[in-house]
Amino acid sequence: MKTRSKLLSAPYTVWMTIFIVLPMVLVAWFAFTDREGHFTLENILSVGQYSNVFLRSIWLGAVATLISLLMGYPLAYIISKMSEKRQSVMVMLVMLPMWMNFLLRTYAWMTLLEDNGLINAALRALGLPGVHMINTAGAVVLGMVYNYIPYMILPLYSVLTKIDKSVIEAAEDLGANSRQVFLKVVVPMSMPGIISGATMVFVPAVSTFIISKMLGGGGNLLIGDLIDMQFLGSAYNPNLGSAISLVLMVIILICMGIMNQFDDEEPGEGGVLL
Amino acid sequence: MKKAGGRIYTFLVFLFLYAPILVLIVFSFNDTETASRTVWSGFSLRWYEKLFEDRLILEALRNTLLIAVLSAAASTVLGTVAAIGINSMKRLPQRIMMNITNFPMVNPEIVTGVSLMLLFVFAVGLFGGRSLGMGSLIAAHITFCLPYVILSVLPKLRQMDPNLYEAAQDLGCPPVKAFFKVVLPEIMPGVVTGMIMAFTLSIDDFVISYFTSGTTQTLPIYIYSMTRKRVSPEINALSTVLFAVVMALLIVINVRQGRAQRAQKEDA
């Protein structure tokens, strides 16, 4: 009986082998060959030319992740303290913007941030000088935070609601004031949520190419744009594109490995296993 | 005092989340010839009329829905069956399977997209045929939807009393029938959640579709091309329509859940 039900995952295994494992093998193969299919290290080595793009992507992604955490944590905490009925409404409100297409949401920010956009119009109406916002690194970070902050809030919220009230009462009972309770009990206990939230914001942020294109103009090229250019853009070169993709994956694996260092607990259900 | 602070903070975050959406909606009703995105010149439904006359948009919408329905259905069946298999595995193979399942979720979307593009182009090189189009889109969408289905079904399987399946057999059910009569109703919430996630992810996907669509248009790809060239308030109208549909769906789901909960309470 048992052996038979194990076989049920066979179609899935075949599917994932063809559409996940094999494509990754192809990426690696393209990364290490030239256009004629001969082995070469040239692609990987030339990725070094773009180190400024990599550094910018990682920097902007990290800043966006940090802002999302600082902005999202208080909200998740406030929501977790609400009555159960209001909690589910609030969670739905956090998720709702995600149901609107990602491109449209980013496009909406274009209309807000433009030089003659709504924010500047409002500033001018108040007699204040306009601010140049679109096509800056700041706009890119804003777009990242805006698009990915729900991914930060939701895991934080789900960890925070699971914290046993009696643990907090025990800390109070042992003489901790509310600040100490928060810093010594609540924050450490929400670490798994922080880790998974940070991962879920950082990975898409560091590899995006839409946000930088729409809000960053031409001057804020990110890794994603670079890859896009090699496959569907002017610089068509899938071998170099594969090499960049491979390096991007390695960077992300390293970043997640570092983040998981802070999480001494066993990776939980659906968590990231490395 | 503390409570008021919390309220103001919550309000500000939600303002940040909803302001752009609100702007989009408001300007979808803007009556303007110059297609300006920021100057208000009166109420009009002209952009909605234009939207529903736009054959390209309607075609893209049709493609999107078709892909979403097919890939959600396929990934739900394949994923549910796979979850049952994974659940009955021993520790080590289970761990390996879960790592493969988690991989596309943690891998940057753009890398998944690029790698699938390479696969399809490479396959055409080997076997011939058309490379990128509806077929490749559906295969790609099934691929990135599968992990979500598995991860929503697996917890339900783990929560389930393993004796339930045996109890059904014990009472005379052959194995397959026992699955449909007892196991499936038990894990149904997970299956439905997985299917809804698959459906919405598929509708919303841009990055992976972008690399695997070839010349086929889906709604997100069409939106992308609109934002690239002429910027028309048609986009605003389209977003408003999509948003309204999602809102309506969510409200219906919530009302139904609320009713079910109330019915349960009254029963107790």
Add this chain to the structure above:
Amino acid sequence: MNNILSLQGIAVSYGKEQVLGGFHLDIRDGEFVTLLGPSGCGKTTVLRTIGGFIQPDAGDVFFYGKNITALPPHKREVNTIFQKYALFPHLNVYDNIAFGMRIKGKSEKEIKKTVHEMLSMVNLSGFAHRGVGQLSGGQQQRVAIARALANEPKVLLLDEPLGALDLKLRKDMQVELKKIQQQTGITFVFVTHDQEEALSMSDTVVVMDGGDIQQIGSPTDIYNEPKNAFVADFIGESNILDGVMLEDYMVRFAGQTFRCLDGGFGKDTPVDVVIRPEDIDVVQADSTHITGEVTNVTFKGVHYEIIVDVEGFKWMIQSTDFRAVGDRIGLSLTPDDIHVMETSAYSGRFGDYSTFSDEMDQDRQAEGGKEDED
């Protein structure tokens, strides 16, 4: 041949660990049989083999003389009451009980009649349309019984069905289960680690340990004539001493020679001697050969449990008379208090109460109360 079930040479292993090896058991029609043993002794494995949920690596299962080893569970005329009941949460009480009959394609009219019969048998009339989530543990237990019996099984398998209930409810359910068994005449195979439950309900008790049957017999036989130190220790409280059978009806232990009722061991054979705590009479220290000092006294309601140190060996005595710690008392034994057993692999592993305390007692119970690993 009135054996309804016969297990012959059953071997089952999980991975590398062998749980059963060459297991034999015959069960007579209409019997209430209990498989009794500690966690991991293989009792649940036996039950699951009968139910068809485990395919044995070797051996055969016979049902009325017919080999049913390869028959899948849904084709067997046996039904199981699972440990946590395994009621279908998406169905109400009525539909749970009707489940098996609907599979068999019985008419709704007939189903309705049977469901109501079953509900009244388990004292749950009027609960038909409740959701199973709204029932208490005891009520869920009754629904599980009704669901199984509605299927008219020839054999009912019960896997620690009372384990999740509290003490009071457990006692009530014991009586009720026994009554149902007598009413219906169905063969019950009951698995438990609770010796009291086994003794009070069963016609036949099968004591198991390490995948082997240690003893089969009626509850009184098992209690009064334990075959080895394991059975003596597992069933009730026992003082188990090393002894030597000098000749028939003459045994030497605790430095003394006693008359006893056992024979046939041969001359000067080492044996295990069992003395039940309630059989020992407490007397004045100077009127007997065995004397010792009271080291611990616990009030148990009906009696006192007294631990007496007799030259380093701690005896347990149950007495209605109170003795204070530090008292010197004498222990008096009559020949029928003394039960002699052959030595076995278990000799020397049980018997002395020197590490005994109330805490230990609780620990042991908690350990036994854990779910069977198999």
